[in-house]
Structures are given as structure tokens and as C-alpha cells.
Amino acid sequence: MLAVGAVLVGFAKTAIGGVAAISVALFATALPARESSGALLPMLIVGDLLAVRAYRRHADWSVLWRLFPSVAVGILVGVVFVARVDDTVMRRTIGALLLAVVSVHLWQRRRRGRRAEQGRAEEGRTDEKRPAEQRVGGGGPLLAFGYGLLAGFTTMVANAGGAVMALYLLAAGFPMLRFLGTGAWFFLIVNVFKVPFSVGLGLITVDSLSLNALLLPALAVGAFIGRASVHRLNQKRFERLVLGFTAASALNLLR
Template identity: 45%
Template sequence: MITLSSTGWLLMVLAALIVGLSKTALPGSTALAVGLAASALPAKESTGTLLVLLMVGDLMAIRAYRHDADWPTLRSMAPPVVAGLLVGAVYMRVADDLAMRRVIGVILLLMAALNVWQRASRRPMAPAGGWASVGYGGLAGFTTMTANAAGPVTSLYFLSRGFDVRRFLGTSAWFYLCVNITKLPLAIGAGVVNPQTLVIDLVLVPVVLLAAVLGRRLASRISRKVFDPLVLLFTVVAALNLLW
């Protein structure tokens, strides 16, 4: 049986709060929830518990931004994401956890630096399709399979596409719901999602729902001048956490 101390429950409530906010207002901050959950639960159970909470957040985000997704971007990302998932599954068999985290952390820092340089030099925004879609999509599939760290990857790609806040959040919502639905049967088969993790989820789902509602109100008040730097900040924090 999974037992949580009062500190463990506090960490999980904070993780659920961040999940809700990340889905409707602050994309890229999900990596912080991953770290909190991993501190409160064993690795496998934290992954399974968080997966269900993320799907609840995805549904809330789609309810709020269902008409704002950029479908050409999503369609162009689908094949490389699948390829990235397969490569990640193979890589997990040959590399240890520390190596995976460091590789992903370095890649995220390089991509964040590239995004800053692109904006500073006023380079054109990345188009849907092409090498940008292949690179970001493949890396998103790889990182979500190996470290649940795809949020910063897709955030950087959507920033490079020049999306406004609603288009950004709507595209992210549909992307992650599809990815997480794909991962769910695998997680159940591996025992990562099980009756014990679902009991914890039942307690935490109301926190996700409340945070998602608050996040939607927050998003309507965030300008691009604030939103974009926040996304970059969360990306760098996630990368440093992986390297640490």
C-alpha cells in the first residue's frame, strides 16, 4: 500500500495545483509538478499518479481553449512525436536515469538559448512543418517517454511559431491530451497506473479543477510581454532541475 505523510500530501497538493495552472495559464511549469510528485512518491507511482492528473488538466484546458488549437502544427508534429516515443523507449533500455536527465537538460538549455537568439535577431518565426516540426516533435516524443519533460520542448516550439496566449494554450491542450491518452494503456499495462494511484488521484482531482479555473482567469490577464518570458523561465528551471 502507498502511504503518504502529511508532508507528502502537501507536496502532492502543490503538484496538483501546478498541473491545473500549467494547463490553462502557465505552460512549461509542469516540470515543477513532476519534481514535487517524485519527492512525495516512489518514481513509478509518481509517474502514474501525475499522468491521470495531467489528463484531467488537459480536459479542462480543451474546454477553455477548444477553438484555439493550430491544427496544421499538430498534424505536422504527429509523425516525429511517434518516432520520438519509439526512440525514447529504446534509449531507456540502454541508458541510465542520470544520463537521460543530463542529455535532456542540455538540449533544453540549448533550445532556450536558440529561442532567445531568434527573438533578439528578429529571425522569422518557425513555420508549421519542415525541420523545426520534425526536430521539436521528435524531441517532444523522446522527452515525454524518458522523463515526462516534453512541456518545455513544445513550449519552445510554440513560442517560435509566434502563437498568442490562447493559440498557445489551445494547441498545447490538444497535443498533450492525445499524447497522454496514447501513454495511458502502456502505463496501465506496466502497473504504473493502478488502484492505489487512482485513490490518490481522486483526492487531488478537485485541486486540479480549481487551479485550472483560476488559471483560465489568470491567462486572460497575461500579455505576451509577460507570457513569453515566463515560458522561457520555466524551461530553464526545468532544464537545470534535470541537470542537477
């Protein structure tokens, strides 16, 4: 189960980010929730390095700088939360938050679609290059703060921030390569920032690092598969897969 989770980490970092939420669920099933968080973090960092190498030129740094302050606050809140709650509360809290974010994203996407249709009807023309719901932006400051706070909290508590970040980038209308490049740099920086806190909380240990060493080949296989398949996905299918995997993983965490 851990090997499958490692393959999915590599695939998520180089293809469909939402798949990483399944890795969170698999690790949490095979190990106690606290131990699974520490065992998964170094794997994610290795995956982040591979993703940055592949997509580093596609990052949108203006969006990243907008997110980092609220993410740091979310991580600090997550540190306090991890120190105070048990495994069951950790899992169910993350699952509930992810489902809420997916629901809000689908609602916002439906509203944008309706507005776009109304606008085209009024103007008597269509935008053939890109649907209105796909236009790139970063959202307003409040949206960025909310997603950044939630991403920081969920990534500290259960390494599930990838799903939150994926939903934010989808809501902002990022095309696939910019989505991957921005997410790669974001999580490399954030996950490295989390390491001292995870060590201090006893989540990363010598035993967990030994387990990581055994799982690295599986991660490399997943990264290779993701890199080879990403260009075969169209934007709509990409978005559906991200949302579907995120929702499925959230439901699993609620059990």
C-alpha cells in the same frame, strides 16, 4: 509537495504551459522518477480535458498534423529508454535536453530580433501590428520534426514534453490563445496515446490511480486560477514566464 504539483498542473494547462515542468520536478522529488511519471500522467490528461474545454476553438490543426508523426517516433524511442535506464539518468537527461532547447530558442529569438531591426531600418518603416519575431508560422519541416521528436521523447520519459511544445509554439510566434488551444489538443491526444505504454511499463498502477483521485481537487483549483488569470497576461510577459519556469525546472532536474 504533490498537492502543490497538482495545483501547478491545473494552472499550466489553462495558463502558462511551462509551469508543468515544475510539477514534473515536484513529483520526481516526492516519488521515485519512474513512479512519478506514472502518477503524473493521469493528472495531465484531466488537465488536458479542462484546457480543451476552455480553448478548443483556438487550435491550429495544420501545425498539429505536422508534429504528430515525429512525436509518435519520439514516444517509441522514449519507451525503449525508460525500459533501460534508472531514475537518475532519466531526470538528468530530461533536464539537459530542456536547457538545450531553451538556449536554442533564445538564440533564435535574438537572431530574429536583429533581422527585424535591420529590415525596418532598410525599409524605413515599422510593423505596428506585430513584431517580426511574433509573426505566426509553424517553422519549416525540419524544425517541426526536431521539436516533435524531442517532445515525444521527453513526454514519454518524464512528462516534460509541455516545455518543449511551449518553446516550439513560441518559436513559431503563436499568440497566447492559439498557443493554449493548440497545446491543449496536442497534449490530450499525445497523453492518451501514452497510456498503454505507461501501463505496460508498470508506471500506472492501482496505487498511482488512487493517489490521482486524492489530488484531483488540487488540480481543479489550479485550473480555476489559471483560467481566471490568463487574460491578464500580455504576450511578452507570457513568453518570459514560460521560458523562466522551463529553465528553472530543467536546472532542478539536473541535481
